[in-house]
Amino acid sequence: MVNVYIKGTGSYAPSNIVKNDYFEAIGSSDEWIFSKLGIRERRISIDEATSDLAYKAGLIAIQDASLTVEDIDLIIVATTTPDRPSPSCACFVQDKLNAVNAVAFDISAVCSGALFTMATAVQFVKTGMYKNVLVIGADTFSTIIDWERRDAVFFGDGAGAMVLSATTEDKGFIDFALHSDGKGKEHFTIPAGGSAKPASIETVKNREHYFQMNGKAVYDTATKVVPENIMEILNRNNFTIDDVDFLLPHQPSIRILQDVAKTINLPFEKVKTNMDRYANTSGGTVPIVLDETHKNNEFKKGDILLFAAVGAGWTWGTALYKW
Numbered sequence: 395m396v397n398v399y400i401k402g403t404g405s406y407a408p409s410n411i412v413k414n415d416y417f418e419a420i421g422s423s424d425e426w427i428f429s430k431l432g433i434r435e436r437r438i439s440i441d442e443a444t445s446d447l448a449y450k451a452g453l454i455a456i457q458d459a460s461l462t463v464e465d466i467d468l469i470i471v472a473t474t475t476p477d478r479p480s481p482s483c484a485c486f487v488q489d490k491l492n493a494v495n496a497v498a499f500d501i502s503a504v505c506s507g508a509l510f511t512m513a514t515a516v517q518f519v520k521t522g523m524y525k526n527v528l529v530i531g532a533d534t535f536s537t538i539i540d541w542e543r544r545d546a547v548f549f550g551d552g553a554g555a556m557v558l559s560a561t562t563e564d565k566g567f568i569d570f571a572l573h574s575d576g577k578g579k580e581h582f583t584i585p586a587g588g589s590a591k592p593a594s595i596e597t598v599k600n601r602e603h604y605f606q607m608n609g610k611a612v613y614d615t616a617t618k619v620v621p622e623n624i625m626e627i628l629n630r631n632n633f634t635i636d637d638v639d640f641l642l643p644h645q646p647s648i649r650i651l652q653d654v655a656k657t658i659n660l661p662f663e664k665v666k667t668n669m670d671r672y673a674n675t676s677g678g679t680v681p682i683v684l685d686e687t688h689k690n691n692e693f694k695k696g697d698i699l700l701f702a703a704v705g706a707g708w709t710w711g712t713a714l715y716k717w
């Protein structure tokens with residue numbers, strides 16, 4: 395039987411660090427941001443576009459997998475902030491890598507993007523259509539943050555990547571459980587710049603090209619659907635929460651993750667977090683935290699990993715994985 399496993403990982407974030415005190419000018423504070431969200435600082439791109447971050451993370455993942463760029467036959471990028479509305483960010487990445495044998499496209503699922511992209515990639519490898527898929531989650535939310543509003547504090551820029559390949563060994567992805575609910579579409583959205591409301595002088599003046607977030611709705615939704623989603627995937631695969639060695643989650647805020655861990659009875663030591671250093675990098679969070687934990691040599695053979703994410707749409711999903 396063919397299993398699909400993570401052959402290599404990589405991540406990259408811009409070197410420019412913005413600390414919490416930067417936001418004092420718009421009425422926030424280090425104390426509020428750290429206590430409510432668990433964030434100390436975030437990386438903000440100065441002159442790199444999303445494809446630059448994605449390319450650098452992707453190249454590290456390919457090297458980590460001991461492959462060459464020619465071995466990659468599919469590149470999928472999860473992003474909300476592509477370099478341009480068209481073509482896809484994945485095509486920019488393919489060109490930068492010179493991955494001449496790769497098909498390339500993007501997936502749009504905002505903060506759940508990495509989960510949706512991993513699930514998509516796994517199908518292509520399982521069917522035998524592609525051998526080595528480069529999955530990237532990358533975002534530069536600094537380009538869609540309204541820097542005059544306090545919800546600017548939540549986000550940072552960064553990219554994570556993984557190469558997924560086939561194996562006959564007893565390891566790899568066990569299952570995915572993905573969900574969407576378009577009724578949540580107004581709670582985290584960029585109102586203008588698309589076909590419903592094309593860019594105009596008026597939309598720019600009204601600052602409608604920046605994202606707008608209903609923080610309470612995000613909190614309430616995340617703390618409800620993520621625990622349900624985790625129990626769904628555990629139950630249908632006959633696992634219990636005690637079988638889980640690591641939760642590798644999206645990084646919305648430390649309180650959301652503490653709340654989720656408490657609901658599912660998972661000791662918080664098993665929850666990997668890095669929002670103190672990166673904040674929420676949207677599509678980047680899950681593959682960045684995976685890369686950090688992997689490069690720290692924390693995983694051992696047979697460990698059970700649980701991936702989980704929730705984001706705009708609403709979208710949410712989990713994946714169960716045997717290392």
Ligand SMILES: CC(C)(COP(=O)(O)OP(=O)(O)OC[C@H]1O[C@@H](n2cnc3c(N)ncnc32)[C@H](O)[C@@H]1OP(=O)(O)O)[C@@H](O)C(=O)NCCC(=O)NCCS
Binds near residue numbers: 422547548647
């Ligand atoms: C936003 C969030 C922290 C608010 O938490 P809360 O405990 O409900 O806080 P409230 O909305 O009652 O606001 C508490 C106070 O903080 C203030 N506040 C809100 N945003 C602030 C900011 N960025 N900096 C400083 N103070 C802020 C409010 O004005 C309020 O002040 P007041 O008590 O003087 O009126 C919480 O809803 C949350 O974490 N939501 C999830 C958002 C998220 O994860 N987004 C990522 C998308 S995946």
